[in-house]
Every structure is written in structure tokens, then in C-alpha cells.
Amino acid sequence: MNIELKNKEQEFFAIVTDFDIKNLQDADFIKIKEAIEKYGVIVLKNQNINDDDQIKFSEKFGALEKALEHDRLKGIRSEITRISNVDENNNLLALDSEKVIYDRGNRSWHSDSSYKDIPSKFSILSSREIPNEGGGTEYIDARYALETWNKNNHKYSLNDLKDIICEHSIVYSRMVNTGDIFDNAYKEKMPFVKQRLIRTHPYTKRSAFYVGSHCSHVVGWDIEKGRKLIKDINDWIIKSGEIIHHQWNNNEIVIWDNRRVLHRGTYFDESSARRIMHRTTVAGDFPSYKEPVIL
Ligand code: OGA
Numbered sequence: 001m002n003i004e005l006k007n008k009e010q011e012f013f014a015i016v017t018d019f020d021i022k023n024l025q026d027a028d029f030i031k032i033k034e035a036i037e038k039y040g041v042i043v044l045k046n047q048n049i050n051d052d053d054q055i056k057f058s059e060k061f062g063a064l065e066k067a068l069e070h071d072r073l074k075g076i077r078s079e080i081t082r083i084s085n086v087d088e089n090n091n092l093l094a095l096d097s098e099k100v101i102y103d104r105g106n107r108s109w110h111s112d113s114s115y116k117d118i119p120s121k122f123s124i125l126s127s128r129e130i131p132n133e134g135g136g137t138e139y140i141d142a143r144y145a146l147e148t149w150n151k152n153n154h155k156y157s158l159n160d161l162k163d164i165i166c167e168h169s170i171v172y173s174r175m176v177n178t179g180d181i182f183d184n185a186y187k188e189k190m191p192f193v194k195q196r197l198i199r200t201h202p203y204t205k206r207s208a209f210y211v212g213s214h215c216s217h218v219v220g221w222d223i224e225k226g227r228k229l230i231k232d233i234n235d236w237i238i239k240s241g242e243i244i245h246h247q248w249n250n251n252e253i254v255i256w257d258n259r260r261v262l263h264r265g266t267y268f269d270e271s272s273a274r275r276i277m278h279r280t281t282v283a284g285d286f287p288s289y290k291e292p293v294i295l
């Protein structure tokens with residue numbers, strides 16, 4: 001196995017080659033898990049896999065989440081979140097179809113499942129069919145943003161922010177990014193959940209901002225004041241560190257740590273290009289508000 005680190009200063013984003021998830025040795029698994037926790041995002045090159053392979057590999061990291069209803073496809077396993085403009089009959093979906101509009105919500109910076117009471121640890125995304133142009137995925141480092149916060153002139157210190165709790169919701173974020181796409185029954189099933197604004201990683205013991213598009217407001221603050229703070233932090237995450245653009249090849253897997261990085265999808269021509277991505281998502285252990293914070 002070979003691991004090449006892309007951003008040395010941030011210890012962020014690595015490319016892993018000479019390794020096959022279908023022939024996974026215990027020692028390799030330990031190295032892979034360590035690399036995700038150290039570097040936030042890793043790309044595994046040349047992994048020709050199906051859903052069963054992906055699920056079997058992903059389960060090594062812990063229990064998997066079930067996909068949300070808009071992310072499911074008839075006939076595939078419930079652990080697979082499918083991000084795609086191709087339907088179950090292998091036809092391209094219309095530009096104004098619910099799924100295509102819903103998936104565009106992924107083009108805002110976010111952390112997967114931050115709208116769940118127990119948010120996810122890792123996302124494991126595999127490319128099954130990719131457009132010739134566009135359709136890359138971008139990553140930024142919310143830990144570097146926190147660690148450089150004090151070097152800049154911000155209204156609040158990390159100490160001021162340390163114990164802040166925010167509320168996250170996918171109904172809120174989709175409302176902002178795609179318009180009002182959910183029915184009332186779904187909205188009721190997906191209430192706001194509480195998350196810490198600053199999370200300390202249980203293995204590295206280093207902290208990161210935990211925001212992104214699902215993060216709506218600050219508990220106990222005036223809504224607009226809280227949104228201003230969240231916007232300032234989101235803006236700083238993008239400005240402070242490197243935005244790494246991953247242009248997909250076929251048969252790649254990217255794994256990221258949702259406790260540290262934000263990601264987003266990027267534009268491709270949905271009217272003519274097919275894109276099929278399958279994600280498994282490793283569930284967390286606790287709600288973030290039960291985690292200790294170390295600054
Ligand atoms: C995801 C996601 C973006 C993309 O898989 O969670 O946001 O590029 N993907 O498909």
C-alpha cells in the first residue's frame with residue numbers, strides 16, 4: 001500500500017494506491033482507518049466493486065446508516081445512498097424530476113447526516129458511472145479553519161464558541177438550496193436536531209467546526225445573529241484552507257471523515273451525461289452534544 005499526502009501543512013487529503021478492498025488484510029484495514037482519521041479524506045484508486053463488496057468493506061468501520069427515502073433505488077440494498085440521475089430502468093431522469101432536484105442539494109458544502117441526532121462518522125463513496133466532464137466532488141478542512149481562527153480578526157474567540165449548540169435540518173437546507181421539495185409527512189419525520197458547533201475528534205483529539213448547509217441557527221440566540229455566525233464560520237472554512245477538487249475516474253472510492261471535512265458535488269450536464277455514485281455511511285456512536293470538547 002502506498003499513501004501520498006496532498007496537503008502537508010493541513011495534513012489533509014491522501015491518495016492510496018496498491019491496495020484492494022476485496023482482498024483486505026487486517027493490517028491494511030488499520031492503515032486505512034488511520035489514514036482517514038489523520039488526513040480527513042482518502043482516495044482509493046482502482047477499486048472495481050459492486051454493492052456487496054462496498055457494504056462488506058464499509059461494515060468493518062462500524063454499523064451503517066440506512067439511506068434516506070430520496071436516496072434509495074428500487075432493487076438495491078438499503079445501505080446504499082444512490083446519488084444519480086439514472087433511474088431503476090437505467091434511463092436518464094428528467095431535469096425537473098424530484099431526484100435530480102433533490103441531488104442538487106449536495107452542491108452546497110455539507111457534512112453528511114449532520115441532520116441526524118447521531119451524525120455519521122465516515123462516508124464511503126464509489127464511482128460507478130461518471131460524466132466525461134464535470135461532476136467532481138470538492139473537500140475543505142474545517143479543522144484547519146478552527147486551528148487558524150485565532151490568527152484572524154473574528155468577533156468571537158474559540159472560547160466564546162466552545163459550548164455553542166446549533167440546530168441542523170435537511171428540510172431547512174433543501175428549502176434554501178433547492179426550494180420546498182418535501183411533503184408535510186416527511187418534514188415531520190425530519191425535525192431539527194442539536195449538534196455542537198465545535199467537535200473534538202475522539203482519536204486525534206483535535207477540534208473542528210461542525211457546520212455546513214444543514215446547520216440553521218444557534219440554540220438560545222436570535223435566529224439572524226446565529227445565522228450570521230454560522231455564515232461567517234462557513235465562509236472562513238472555505239477561505240482559510242485549500243479546496244481540493246476530486247475529478248473522478250471510474251472505479252474509485254473516496255472516504256471522508258464527516259467530523260472534520262465539508263464536501264460538495266459540482267456541476268455536470270444532467271441533460272446528457274449519466275452519473276451514478278453509490279455511498280455507504282458509517283453511523284456515529286453518540287449525539288455530538290454528548291461529546292467532550294478540548295480546545
Ligand atoms: C455525498 C455527496 C457529492 C457528489 O455522496 O454525500 O454529497 O459529488 N456527494 O456526488
Ligand code: MN
Nearest residue numbers: 106110111112
Ligand atoms: Mn454528501
